[in-house]
Amino acid sequence: MEENWIEKDIEKLPVRPNLVDYEETCRTFSWDEVGKKFDGLPSGGLNIAHEAIDRHADGPLKEKTALIWHGKSGERKTYTYADLKKKTNRFANVLKKLDFEKGERVFILSPRVPELYIAVMGILKNRSVMCPLFAQFGPEPIFQRMEGGDAKGLMTTERLYDKKVAQIADRLPALKYVLLIDAETHRDERVLSLPRLMEEASEDFKIGPTDEEDMALLHFTSGTTGKPKGVIHVHKAIYTHWVTGYYVLDFHPDDIFWCTADPGWVTGTSYGIIAPWLHGITNIVDEAEFNAERWFKILQDEKVNVWYTAPTAIRRLMRLDVEPLKAYDLSNLRLIQSVGEPLNPEAVRWGMEKLKLPIHDNWWQTETGGIMIANYISQTIRPGSMGRPLPGIEAAIVRRNDDGTATVVTEPGKEGDLALRPGWPSMFRGYLHNEEKYRKSFVGGWYISGDLAYRDEDGYFWFVGRADDIIKTSGHMVGPFEVESALMEHPAVAEVGVIGKPDPVIGQLVKAFVSLKKGYEPSEELKRELLAFGRKKLGVAVAPKEIEFMENLPKTRSGKIMRRLLKAMELGLPLGDTSTLEK
Incomplete structure (x- = not known):
């Protein structure tokens, strides 16, 4: 490799001993052992909200800060795990009072305010299905997703409702209630004040029996043609969220973590909410949009240890030709991970030059539910590579045959379809109302990702492009x-x-x-x-x-x-x- 500067500098960085021997870890890895990390519900089964919030709030992490929120106007609020348990219980009781049932879809259309994060866990406690929407969507994209997801409920703000939802509400006859985050009073029998309902709700809530295969999350993903597809994930997906938090994001018990992704996208849900709280660490949320000075100040002031961002944000910083270490104290930052699209080698170099840390790329999709392939903190980075598969994940380059089978390509450097062996916990369980499309995602015993890649002689995967x-x-x-x-x-x-x-x-x-x-x-x-x-x-x-x-x-x-x-x-x-x- 010509990137020897990476190899030399990576040796100076802290590592986790459990992934130094990557092959041995993969050989001995067991998803069943991961399941033992969770308490499970007293009433039976597995519920994301219980594992992410309640088990910490009921234990020694009760008073630990779970969420630090930065408002776009300069506000700063903190919430402990005990605080979040009470507030998410209230939200779950609001849904229960309004007769939202298990499996019914409740959508969230909101800026990154605390109510969003509380609602996510409250919906899951009620065993309803959480469906995030990006707040900058227009009325028609919102309608397509809510109609396609059989929306029974929506939480949003007064401004977003008036601007984007009111005009489509009559086209959504199955929509039972709209909960307005910032309304002081109910507007009518269907459009209600969330603060008023929350004030009336109890802080005590018992989560009902939840099967690990119950639908929990519904994310929508767009293709080049057709309507957005509803991607189904279940409560058991947290096995992958926990493992990737441990091996890829290298969470330590006292870490301060910041994922810059909006929860309207799968990264902002899986890693901006669920994964850090499963590990009982402190999660940063910034309501504002990208601003280099603001971002570096948050990294400095909150003493962020692990930063998960996107190539676009990194390229924006590169365009500014900033010298962050001259203006900010980023000495607490030990790991930067990136996802969203392949990370160009030049961005890895920029990280080393400007931040004295490499930027670690990783690969996954809405359909995979969590990180599948990554550059780990304990291993040499190969700039431009996705890295190597997560323990417990079997990845391969395959060639699809005309008879419906698939042949694994074993020759290093040979391009083909990037494929995963089905069965990992966060694998999507279907496209809502589109079983035929779901079946076509699997060929010859492999999930075909739609990405073309190749594998080198050391098992690192390299992105080539989308098949189309x-x-x-x-x-x-x-x-x-x-x-x-x-x-x-x-x-x-x-x-x-x-x-x-x-x-x-x-x-x-x-x-x-x-x-x-x-x-x-x-x-x-x-x-x-x-x-x-x-x-x-x-x-x-x-x-x-x-x-x-x-x-x-x-x-x-x-x-x-x-x-x-x-x-x-x-x-x-x-x-x-x-x-x-x-x-």
Whole structure:
């Protein structure tokens, strides 16, 4: 590996001894042993809210700070596990009083305020199903998800209700109640004041028997076509949340943890709420949107130990050319993890240069429910790699055959479908109301992720691209990520999105859309320089043939560059579902 600086510096970092011998840990790992980490319900079964809140509140962590909330206007509030038990009990009693039943879907459309986090656990205590929505969705994306999820309840704010929900409410006849977080009084029999209901509710609540396979969470994910799909997860998913908190995020008992993802996305639920509370640690929440100075100040003032963020946020920091260690004391920070899309090698280098810590990439999907492949704090990082599978996870590169079977590709460096052996606890249990789509996700005994990748000789997995993103040019198969990562190494480049553009001679030519760092301006001279840089780094067959400058690339609100939108705009095609587009 040419990244020897990573290998040398990683040796200086603290490690967890249980993953130094990765192979031995994987060989002896048992999901049944993980299940013993949880208390289980006195009434029987397994409930996420009991394991994340009540077992701590009823034990020695009762007065430990569970949540530190930063309001966008400068407020700061703290909640202990005992506080959260009382408040989540009240919310569960509100649902019980309103006759919300086990399995009924309750949606949350809210900014990152404390009521959101309380509601998540209150819904789960009532054995209803928690369905998060991103607060910046418009009315139609909200309607599609609530209709597709058979919404029986919604918690939101007065502003969001008036602006986005009131106009679609009549199209949702199954919606029983809307709970308004900030309304002082009930509006009518259907639209109610949550503070008033909470004040009337008891702080005592007994969670009913919960089977580990009961539906707990419903996340919606968008494809390139069609309506959003409701991805079903069950209470047993916490096995994966706990294990990944231990092995990947390296939680220590006294850690301060911050996941910057919004709970409207699966990362913000699995790791912005559930995983840290399963481990009984302190969780940071910031209501405000991205701001570099604010973020670094929170990392400093709250003495954050583990920071889980996204490549988009890191690239934004890279564009600012900041020197954080000169302005902030980040000495408590020991681990940075990233997820959302593949992390370019240049971002790993930036972490070492600017933060004196590498940034560890990991891979998973809404369908997997939790991290599946990761770069661990105890192992050498290979910049650009997803890392190696989690103990208890069997991952492989497979080739799908015409007869419905799948063949495992054993040759290192050979590209194919990234696949997982079904059966891990947080594996999705279905697409709601779409059993046929769910069945098609599995081929020959493997879950087919839709991502193309390859595995090197040491078992590290490397992302190539989404199956529908691969570019076929002059007989070559080109992964957009490879081209994007190479161009990212140029000092002028902040972000890159690469597509295949139809060409009558070579099939498709590689076209790159480039966003520049501050201090650089688009020009024909810079365009020629980048084309030459690409040819030098990648070779003529793979390098982009065209470059177009864009001030901002289209991204989802969770930070993924939307290549399909770049392609649609380039070819004048319909844009499809843009409900997750960053505004």
